Amino acid sequence: MTPKRCILVVDDEPTICWGFQRLLSDAGHEVLIASSAEAALQIAHSRPLDLILLDVRLPGEDGISALPQLRQASHDAPVIVMTAFGDLETAVGAVHAGACDYLTKPFRLEDAAQAVEQALHAGPPVQADERATPAGADASLLVGKSPAMQQVFRQIALVADSDLSVLITGETGTGKELAAAAIHRHSRRSDKPYLPIAPVTLSETVIESELFGHVKGSFTGADADRKGLFELSSGGSILLDEIGELPLAIQAKLLRVLEQGEFTAVGDVVPRKANVRIIAATNRDLEKAVQQETFREDLLYRLSAVSIRLPPLRHRSEDIPMLIEYFLSRIGYPSAAHAIDESVIEELQKRPWWGNVRELRNAVEHASVLARGRPLRLDDFPEPRQGGTLELAAGGSLAAAVATWTQRELSNAPTDLRDLNERFLSATMPTFLRLVVQHTEGNRAAAAEMLGMHRGTLREWLKRYPPETETTEET
Numbered sequence: 054m055t056p057k058r059c060i061l062v063v064d065d066e067p068t069i070c071w072g073f074q075r076l077l078s079d080a081g082h083e084v085l086i087a088s089s090a091e092a093a094l095q096i097a098h099s100r101p102l103d104l105i106l107l108d109v110r111l112p113g114e115d116g117i118s119a120l121p122q123l124r125q126a127s128h129d130a131p132v133i134v135m136t137a138f139g140d141l142e143t144a145v146g147a148v149h150a151g152a153c154d155y156l157t158k159p160f161r162l163e164d165a166a167q168a169v170e171q172a173l174h175a176g177p178p179v180q181a182d183e184r185a186t187p188a189g190a191d192a193s194l195l196v197g198k199s200p201a202m203q204q205v206f207r208q209i210a211l212v213a214d215s216d217l218s219v220l221i222t223g224e225t226g227t228g229k230e231l232a233a234a235a236i237h238r239h240s241r242r243s244d245k246p247y248l249p250i251a252p253v254t255l256s257e258t259v260i261e262s263e264l265f266g267h268v269k270g271s272f273t274g275a276d277a278d279r280k281g282l283f284e285l286s287s288g289g290s291i292l293l294d295e296i297g298e299l300p301l302a303i304q305a306k307l308l309r310v311l312e313q314g315e316f317t318a319v320g321d322v323v324p325r326k327a328n329v330r331i332i333a334a335t336n337r338d339l340e341k342a343v344q345q346e347t348f349r350e351d352l353l354y355r356l357s358a359v360s361i362r363l364p365p366l367r368h369r370s371e372d373i374p375m376l377i378e379y380f381l382s383r384i385g386y387p388s389a390a391h392a393i394d395e396s397v398i399e400e401l402q403k404r405p406w407w408g409n410v411r412e413l414r415n416a417v418e419h420a421s422v423l424a425r426g427r428p429l430r431l432d433d434f435p436e437p438r439q440g441g442t443l444e445l446a447a448g449g450s451l452a453a454a455v456a457t458w459t460q461r462e463l464s465n466a467p468t469d470l471r472d473l474n475e476r477f478l479s480a481t482m483p484t485f486l487r488l489v490v491q492h493t494e495g496n497r498a499a500a501a502e503m504l505g506m507h508r509g510t511l512r513e514w515l516k517r518y519p520p521e522t523e524t525t526e527e528t
């Protein structure tokens with residue numbers, strides 16, 4: 054059992070203070086309460102503290118700006134910051150100012166108790182970071198206020214400054230690439246290169262040379278030495294998107310980078326040092342890929358030292374109003390904050406958004422073109438992606454189904470039909486591709502051959518129109 058410690062709770066909400074008082078004194082600790090940063094500072098100056106739980110919103114000085122003084126006055130006692138409605142910038146700001154953890158309200162008491170125990174047992178306190186938190190460039194903001202996104206912000210903030218590799222998982226369009234960029238932006242490597250790369254778009258032979266470079270004469274056409282991405286991003290971070298699609302031979306080389314911090318360029322014998330933080334992203338179930346022997350278990354183990362899961366939009370529909378406003382203001386829509394009625398938002402919140410935030414962004418942009426500055430109506434929005442199917446009535450022909458779909462779309466969108474082709478493909482391709490790949494028992498190479506296309510093209514299509522069920526990698 055932890056020896057008795059002195060814990061200061063700084064919050065102006067009596068219920069929170071009361072909750073902590075009970076929880077922590079039941080665990081045998083002494084609990085002090087302060088309802089403002091100023092009062093907390095007085096206490097910190099007057100007696101030794103083992104831990105501070107600090108709210109962000111306080112009546113006078115706010116928690117984040119008081120944090121450095123509080124740490125100084127308490128001789129670097131660990132601080133856990135608490136906030137309602139934190140965004141990523143607040144979470145990162147708290148960690149940079151020296152917080153050891155970050156709790157978003159409302160939190161479960163068990164989670165708070167766990168954070169307290171971890172903080173009390175943690176090693177030497179983190180040093181405050183002098184860097185100002187860089188404000189995210191508009192298009193790189195990770196927007197959300199749902200508890201699930203708050204967890205994501207917390208994880209990003211806690212992991213950003215370390216050099217650990219991070220695995221980001223989540224369905225297509227959930228913001229994995231944005232999360233990876235945010236990790237780099239808030240890390241100590243932020244002034245060094247950040248190179249996102251999706252090996253899936255490259256042919257297998259090119260991937261190795263792209264990642265690790267090659268020496269002159271190592272293959273036909275290699276008429277000069279060429280640096281790979283690992284060298285070009287030296288000191289920075291690399292995002293390996295669609296990591297689940299990486300060929301096994303390259304997986305082995307990547308494992309070497311992770312384990313030994315070195316790699317060898319194609320055609321070279323001398324190993325080179327890698328100073329790159331690896332962030333990987335996937336929408337595939339890598340555990341399943343390990344079972345199917347298309348992904349190395351040791352690599353998965355290595356990559357997922359920290360893993361962040363981005364929740365699908367349908368599980369956090371409370372983020373939809375904020376995201377709509379954000380996308381509207383990004384395109385400069387007039388009165389973005391009031392451009393859409395509550396009842397329309399409620400209808401949009403009921404949709405499944407299989408393409409997640411990307412689908413929502415496209416839908417908002419589509420609706421804004423139709424609405425031309427007036428408030429957005431539900432019929433300005435494209436039809437939801439119905440898991441990608443065209444409904445074929447019993448006995449009906451494919452042509453009849455296509456005709457019904459097309460007529461409906463044409464009448465729904467009287468003024469803007471620029472993305473009609475894309476919507477047709479989104480409605481049909483996921484089913485088409487799923488059945489073709491199922492037919493070849495998951496063998497994408499065979500599926501590509503059957504369709505008379507390059508494997509890379511099929512990969513692109515599968516990425517763009519993901520089938521609803523998983524397929525296995527080519528053999």
Ligand SMILES: Nc1ncnc2c1ncn2[C@@H]1O[C@H](COP(=O)(O)OP(=O)(O)OP(=O)(O)O)[C@@H](O)[C@H]1O
Nearest residue numbers: 194195196224225226227228229230231336410411
């Ligand atoms: N939380 C968010 N806030 C703002 N924009 C978002 C958010 N999540 C996603 N987006 C936007 O949605 C689009 C898709 O995001 P992103 O490319 O990061 O998704 P992804 O999960 O990497 O998708 P994929 O697996 O298909 O590569 C981008 O335009 C991105 O800006």
